[in-house]
Amino acid sequence: MVVGAGVSGLECARALARAGHDVLVIDKARGVGGRCATRRIEGQPVDHGLAFLHGSDPGFLAALDAVAADGAGTPLEGWPAAVQGSGSPCQPDAFAPGERRVAFAEGVSAFPKHLARELRVRLQTRVTALGLAGLRLALELDDGGRIDAETVVLALPLEQARELLATLPAGIADLDGVRALLSMLGTLPCLTVMAGYPPEIGAAVPFDLCYPAGSRALQLVAHDSAKRAAPAQCVMVYQARPAWSRERLEAEPSQWAPELLEAAAGLCGTWTAQPLWHQTHRWRFARVDRGSELAGPVVVQFPGGARLALAGESFAPGGGVEAAFLSGRRLAARLHEEFA
Numbered sequence: 001m002v003v004g005a006g007v008s009g010l011e012c013a014r015a016l017a018r019a020g021h022d023v024l025v026i027d028k029a030r031g032v033g034g035r036c037a038t039r040r041i042e043g044q045p046v047d048h049g050l051a052f053l054h055g056s057d058p059g060f061l062a063a064l065d066a067v068a069a070d071g072a073g074t075p076l077e078g079w080p081a082a083v084q085g086s087g088s089p090c091q092p093d094a095f096a097p098g099e100r101r102v103a104f105a106e107g108v109s110a111f112p113k114h115l116a117r118e119l120r121v122r123l124q125t126r127v128t129a130l131g132l133a134g135l136r137l138a139l140e141l142d143d144g145g146r147i148d149a150e151t152v153v154l155a156l157p158l159e160q161a162r163e164l165l166a167t168l169p170a171g172i173a174d175l176d177g178v179r180a181l182l183s184m185l186g187t188l189p190c191l192t193v194m195a196g197y198p199p200e201i202g203a204a205v206p207f208d209l210c211y212p213a214g215s216r217a218l219q220l221v222a223h224d225s226a227k228r229a230a231p232a233q234c235v236m237v238y239q240a241r242p243a244w245s246r247e248r249l250e251a252e253p254s255q256w257a258p259e260l261l262e263a264a265a266g267l268c269g270t271w272t273a274q275p276l277w278h279q280t281h282r283w284r285f286a287r288v289d290r291g292s293e294l295a296g297p298v299v300v301q302f303p304g305g306a307r308l309a310l311a312g313e314s315f316a317p318g319g320g321v322e323a324a325f326l327s328g329r330r331l332a333a334r335l336h337e338e339f340a
């Protein structure tokens with residue numbers, strides 16, 4: 001049983017299924033992908049989580065290649081090509097030598113959709129609590145249902161995994177240790193605005209991505225429609241810095257979205273503040289607080305044999321989408337080895 005259909009959970013489930021295990025993936029969202037997210041706005045895909053995928057691990061790169069091979073997405077190799085600004089990228093490694101970058105014309109969610117292709121996935125189902133049921137773990141669901149499983153993988157942002165761990169009883173030594181360890185780690189928030197403009201604006205945007213150096217508000221500006229074939233509109237995505245996001249995290253989007261659009265005006269031109277439409281997303285747990293991630297996935301063995309395992313971007317060095325993928329794959333290998 002895997003909770004979380006983000007890249008880590010899907011890759012873990014896929015590797016376990018390929019090794020012959022019967023796996024069910026559960027996610028609270030309407031679609032797969034988690035933070036590797038694409039929204040459809042006025043018929044056009046918009047990547048409102050990570051803007052592009054990047055990595056250097058051969059297994060991860062092979063999985064990216066397979067997206068095109070099975071017809072799930074059209075890769076835009078080397079995107080972003082035009083990068084401006086001397087601000088720091090969310091993932092500095094993204095531009096390191098040897099790192100490959102790729103986006104998809106259909107949106108970055110083409111990748112998780114490809115990973116999920118042969119899996120049993122139950123969507124729109126939130127796990128609300130964990131419990132012990134004899135020799136197994138019990139997952140309580142928001143629809144009132146319950147699923148028991150011998151092995152449960154939590155492939156969630158750290159804080160959401162911690163919330164579920166807190167529903168288990170105290171006094172189990174391994175579990176208490178893991179809870180204490182995870183209480184020291186964290187992820188960073190990111191307030192995001194997506195905005196649409198007349199298509200001719202797009203021709204005047206001189207970059208694919210911009211990392212502004214001098215802005216207190218903006219971490220990244222993505223020219224999202226530059227990834228689309230013949231886009232009907234120019235779409236920009238504005239991602240706020242972690243500290244700026246944290247200060248406004250509980251505020252209504254109507255309070256912070258105009259501020260973010262104004263901040264972009266100083267960078268790109270006054271047109272940014274007058275979009276045809278805009279939407280917002282509050283990523284409470286956007287990405288790993290770099291330096292706080294663990295070296296590998298974690299497995300808690302319960303007396304009697306049940307296993308609770310944790311994967312996700314915080315469970316592999318460096319964080320980010322490649323780390324999420326690798327943590328899922330490594331966890332599956334470890335669980336399979338222990339089954340055998």
Ligand SMILES: Cc1cc2nc3c(=O)[nH]c(=O)nc-3n(C[C@H](O)[C@H](O)[C@H](O)COP(=O)(O)OP(=O)(O)OC[C@H]3O[C@@H](n4cnc5c(N)ncnc54)[C@H](O)[C@@H]3O)c2cc1C
Binds near residue numbers: 035126288
């Ligand atoms: C704005 C933004 C910018 C980013 N930029 C970059 C970048 O430049 N480079 C990079 O490498 N990475 C970047 N990332 C991070 C990258 O997207 C993540 O590292 C990666 O997608 C995490 O995958 P995951 O599987 O660990 O978690 P997630 O994708 O978060 O998957 C977790 C899943 O669990 C589900 N879930 C949560 N709680 C429950 C529950 N109780 N019951 C059922 N389901 C539940 C969620 O719906 C979600 O689908 C960025 C992320 C954001 C948001």
